[in-house]
Amino acid sequence: MKLVAIVGSIREDSFNLKLAKHLQTRYAEKFELEILDLKPIPMYNQDIELDAPQEVLDFKAKVKAADAVLWITPEYNSTIPGVLGNAIDWMSRVDKVMTGKPSMIMGASMGAMGTVKAQMHLRDILFASGLNSPLLPMNEVYVGAAHTKFNDNGELTDQATVEFIDTVIANFQEWMKNYL
Numbered sequence: 001m002k003l004v005a006i007v008g009s010i011r012e013d014s015f016n017l018k019l020a021k022h023l024q025t026r027y028a029e030k031f032e033l034e035i036l037d038l039k040p041i042p043m044y045n046q047d048i049e050l051d052a053p054q055e056v057l058d059f060k061a062k063v064k065a066a067d068a069v070l071w072i073t074p075e076y077n078s079t080i081p082g083v084l085g086n087a088i089d090w091m092s093r094v095d096k097v098m099t100g101k102p103s104m105i106m107g108a109s110m111g112a113m114g115t116v117k118a119q120m121h122l123r124d125i126l127f128a129s130g131l132n133s134p135l136l137p138m139n140e141v142y143v144g145a146a147h148t149k150f151n152d153n154g155e156l157t158d159q160a161t162v163e164f165i166d167t168v169i170a171n172f173q174e175w176m177k178n179y180l
């Protein structure tokens with residue numbers, strides 16, 4: 001199984017990027033996970049959507065080729081960050097690369113609620129007609145107080161979180177059998 005992770009933070013020391021890297025290494029034998037970089041994606045503009053920049057075409061091609069998308073995002077001002085919304089706008093247009101493609105959401109934040117509001121909004125967005133992505137039901141991963149759960153090497157060290165994510169990934173693999 002080939003998956004892509006779309007991380008809603010472009011900062012170097014991002015907890016969400018660390019979470020994506022944790023998934024990449026811990027489940028390397030279960031699936032291949034490529035972490036996509038949102039930094040090169042320019043602002044969406046409807047005037048150029050039919051002649052989109054190469055960075056956008058490359059990004060969309062990777063999403064299109066993946067069996068599923070893992071959305072791993074912080075919460076900004078009680079919703080999803082602008083960089084993520086921007087990438088979603090590109091994905092929702094022209095060839096609509098998310099149509100029918102399965103999704104799973106995770107998120108890490110320094111707050112106690114661990115991105116609950118951002119994930120609620122992202123869930124709604126995934127059901128918009130330009131995306132129309134089936135979402136893994138029930139398994140919700142909120143990594144709150146993220147600054148206490150990773151060590152200086154960027155490794156996820158909170159055992160309860162590691163074990164909980166093991167369970168979610170097992171559920172995700174089972175659910176993915178409907179789509180492979």
Ligand SMILES: Cc1cc2nc3c(=O)[nH]c(=O)nc-3n(C[C@H](O)[C@H](O)[C@H](O)COP(=O)(O)O)c2cc1C
Nearest residue numbers: 009011014015016017074075076077078109110111
């Ligand atoms: C513009 C901005 C808005 C934020 N809004 C929220 C918020 O609404 N809820 C929350 O839990 N944390 C919020 N935070 C704090 C983030 O949880 C924290 O910066 C986190 O480390 C971001 O994720 P990252 O480490 O992957 O970049 C905000 C941070 C920024 C920079």
